[in-house]
Amino acid sequence: MDQHDYPLPAPVRGVPQLVAAPQGRRSGPAVRCSGVTRGASGACRSLRLTPGPGRRQAGAMITEGTPASGPRDERVDPHLGTIVHVVGSRQARPNLPSSGCPFCPGGLEAPDPYDVRWFRNRWPAMPGDRCEVVLYTSEHEATFWSLGVPGVRKVIDLWAERSIELGRRDDVEFVLVFENRGPEVGATIAHPHGQIYAYDHVPERPRRIFAAGWQPDPNPGDRAVAACGGWQAYVPHAPTYPVALTLAPRERVPNLAALTEQGRDDLAGLLVDVFERLDTLHGRALPYMMWLMQAPTGGEWVEPWFQIEIVSPWRSAGVPRFIAAAEVACGEFFNPVIPEVLAEQLRGLAP
Incomplete structure (x- = not known):
């Protein structure tokens, strides 16, 4: 269940590394809204350099x-x-279960039948009950996309519920929902699941993204892959990984909690769509990492734009693209896969 860490590009020279100005802690989630609206409560934020x-x-x-x-x-x-x-x-911690799957019904972490389920990680990376595991389904052989829109919607609702609950804590500034699928990216249990880390600070990469005022590409052109209602998926302009997708709502929304019912349905539909394409790309289950970039829960920030990133180290079927010495040393990367070609391939794999 470990997150597989790859080096991140160094901060851009000459660009200040902005951080959140401390404000009083809120007792509720960062944003509550009944619709996808610009300028929702708590969304207008300020930045400082200390x-x-x-x-x-x-x-x-x-x-x-x-x-x-x-x-x-x-x-x-x-x-x-x-x-x-x-x-x-x-x-x-054990690298693999010694016997049976602990996430299947009747297992160590799932003694009773369930549709979706969460529990605290027995081997937390951070203290204070800030690391959780989310089980997507009781079906061991399922994939994310095989859950269908109703099943994925249940996962989204649980993600949102746990993000809100963790975000209420005074010792939490940023909630990261993520998944590692496959041993190639550090997953030790094959059962469909993800994790949630609740940080007591806003980590470097999210902070740089928010400080830069990230917005989705309004016209990805030949890097576009799929769309569902108010959501779109495209290959980013300069991806570090050979397979990389960005999913974002067309209208600004800061986090899962702020999505409308229709927005959650559209997100579920797009996730089912893109994950089926990804598993079809090389004719086998693709190892991937996914993370949800939600607004920080503490401090005051420039109005953020929620996004989901999905990446895979495979540059072809079963062939990983390793991050090598020059890239680690210099923070500049060499991607053998042309983003526009990847997008064209994925577009041709419509479910």
């Missing part, structure tokens, strides 16, 4: 301990500012 709530200073180290999670050792590289969570307790 460290915000939960932000680590370079060279800092925090050590905590709880019986459940073991010691917490969070370090910051004094030169690059990179945050590293040293979690020695996770070395003791």
